[in-house]
Amino acid sequence: MDARSGGCSDGDSLTRDQTLLLRQKYISGTCQLHFGRSPLKVVRSSGPYLYDDDGFRYIDCSSRVNNVGHCHPATVAAAASQMATLTSPLAEPGVMPAEGIEERYCQRLLETLPPNFQTCLFTSSGAEANDLALQLAKMYTKRRDVVVIDGSFHGAVNSLLEISPKAFKNLHTEKKPWVHVIPCPDRYRGSYNDASTAAEKYFIDAKNVIDKAVQNSGPIACFISEPVFVVYGVVVPPTGWLAKIYSYIHENGGLIIADEIQTGMGRSGSHYWAFQALGVVPDIITIGKPIGNGHPFAAVITSHKIAGCLKANYRCGPVAATIGLSVLCVIEEEHLLHNATMTGKLLKEELLTLKKKHKHIGDVRGIGLMIGVDIVWCQTTKKPAPEIAEKISYRLKDEFVIIANEGEHGNILVLMPPLCLSVDDVSYIVSKLDKILTEVEVVDSHAIYSILSNSLPDSTQAEYGMRWPEDQLESDNEDSSGSSISNHYDSMD
Ligand SMILES: Cc1ncc(COP(=O)(O)O)c(C=O)c1O
Structure with missing residues (x-):
């Protein structure tokens, strides 16, 4: 019996093409592939690496x-041993x-965690954890209104789609x-770009939204956000x-929910x-995905007083708990916080060095091993590219x-x-990023040459598989049309 295929011997013998055919037939088109034009078939993984069906090894920077x-x-x-011993949460x-x-x-x-965190309520997914956290905040404060950050996303259940600006935009709701x-x-x-004043100016903008909300809608139950805005x-x-x-939220009697689903478990x-x-x-706080290192479970952690608002049984069961314990042990034994600090710092420094060399890197930011590189057409205009x-991701x-x-x-x-x-x-x-950005710049210079001479070498375009839109070529005089996600919600409050 082949354990990896759930006992079916044909599970791993499918070619990439056969797998794609099965996928087209049975998997909803809404579940998009990471590399839709040339999908990978990943068959094994270990450490920071993924292995494809041809045995090639990839560094996985998309894991989270x-x-x-x-x-x-x-x-x-730990998981296998617990699965063989006791799986029942014995909730009676x-x-x-x-x-x-x-x-x-x-x-x-x-x-x-700090001492105000006293108890854990377990769920199966990050979305369930955020939903439960919202319920707790609303019951504890006996209020309804929620403050969120533009561009944020907190999960794919109805209560969270309602508070996720990224979802309003994508779903046009x-x-x-x-x-x-x-x-x-x-x-x-x-x-606001200036480091010495940005915190205060952004705070005043937020305060205006909150004050208007309290005046026109109702008192605030809670503010929910990621501490570092990964989704944004x-x-x-x-x-x-x-x-x-x-x-300010506390002054107004609201609670703070930190969504640590992507940012937690040592990533900073x-x-x-x-x-x-x-x-x-x-x-x-709500924690998820990484606490099980792939095993699906999540948690809401708070004080006894807040958790006491809800009478329900949020247990995780022995398998999830064993895996969770093992993850914490590995982080300690392998000094992974230290490693994330050291490799994250090195990665950020090296990327900042690349930024000096490559005009398409507009910004490099992040802490620990969560780093974002903002790719632009031109560093002056900041136009998103x-x-x-x-x-770059395909190359x-x-x-x-x-x-x-x-x-x-x-x-x-990301x-x-x-x-x-x-x-x-x-x-x-x-x-590799250095090499690819250099290639991209070669294409840029061919495109500029072609506009100047009106004789674009098609072979170059074919080679790189893309045609740069002419209006995207570098022009230091252009407006900064990629400026921030607009703050148009203010007017809706
Ligand atoms: C910040 C954030 N919160 C919550 C969730 C929902 O977690 P889950 O997919 O485990 O339901 C996600 C999912 O991507 C997320 O990115």
């Missing part, structure tokens, strides 16, 4: 989930597993009147901004949770590096590899 490394042997062994009143695994897991998780959107404090593309394109808020917002390098790296303390970002795949493109324009290269990335991996990623 497998913080301790793909298929970490300790986590796999008065019955608990003899080993107290869930209790020990809660204890270990809470040791990574209307913002609910009790949802209030504050601008993302983006110093690169937003209204890995924007780190200006120093002091989060503290100002947190304290300096701490387990990104809010700690930014010097603030929320009331509720999703075409180039896409070209990086040819060079055995997998990354994702994010942000409103799809022009941000690098979120497992925390066990090595210094050699960093050098490899940077050297």
Whole structure:
């Protein structure tokens, strides 16, 4: 019996083309492939690497989930052993597993957090955790209104699509009147760039939205946001901004929910949770994906008082708890916070060096091993270049590096590899990006030549598989038309 294919012997013998045919027939077209034009068939993974069906190894910078490394042997062994021993959460009143695994897991998780975090409520997904956190905030405050950040996304269930501006835009749905959107404090593309004043100016804009909401709609139940805005394109808020917002929401009697689903579990390098790296303390955190390193479970962590608003049984069961414990042990034993700090710093420094050399890198930002590279047509105009970002991600795949493109324009290269990335991996990623950006610049110069001489060499275009739109060519006199996601929600409040 082939365990990997669920006991069916034909599971792994399909070619890439046969797999694609099956996919077309049975998988909904809404589930898009990462590389739609030339899909990869990944058959194995280990550490920071993915392996395809031809045996080629890729560095996985798109993981976000497998913080301790793909298929970490300790986590796999812990899961297998627990699966063979006891899987039932024994949720019946008065019955608990003899080993107290869930209790020990809660204890270990809470040791990574400040003392106002006293209990964990477990769910199966990040979306369920955010939904539960919203329920708690609304029940605790007996209020309804929610403040969110523009461009954010908190999960694909109805209650969260309603509070996720990214979803309003993608699904063309209307913002609910009790949802209030504050601008993302983006110093690169937003209204305020100056490091010494941006936090205060963005805070005043947010305060205006909150004040208007309280006046016209109702008192605030909660503010929910990622501490570092990964979904928006890995924007780190200006120093002091989060503290100002947190304290203003508290002054107004609301609660703070930090969505740590992507930013948590050591990704910030300096701490387990990104809010700690930014010097603030929320009331509720939601954690997900990376806590199980691929095993689907999540949690809401808060005080006994807040959690006590809801009478329900949010257990995780012994398998999830064992895996969670193992992830925490691996992070400690392999010093993964230190590694994320060191390799993240190196990666960011090297990318900043590339920025000096390559005009298509507009901005490099992030902390630890969550880094965003804003790809532009020109550093002066900052015009977003999703075409180039896409070209880069496909070419990086040819060079055995997998990354994702994010942000409103799809022009941000997001690098979120497992925390066990090595210094050699960093050098490899940077050297390949350098090579590809140099190629892109060769195409640029051919295109400029063609416009000047009206004789574009088609072979060059064919070779690089793209045609640069003429209006995208560098012009330092152009307007900055890629400026921030507009703050048009203010007027809707
Ligand atoms: C910031 C953030 N919060 C919540 C979620 C939802 O998590 P899940 O996919 O586990 O439901 C996501 C999913 O991508 C996310 O990016």
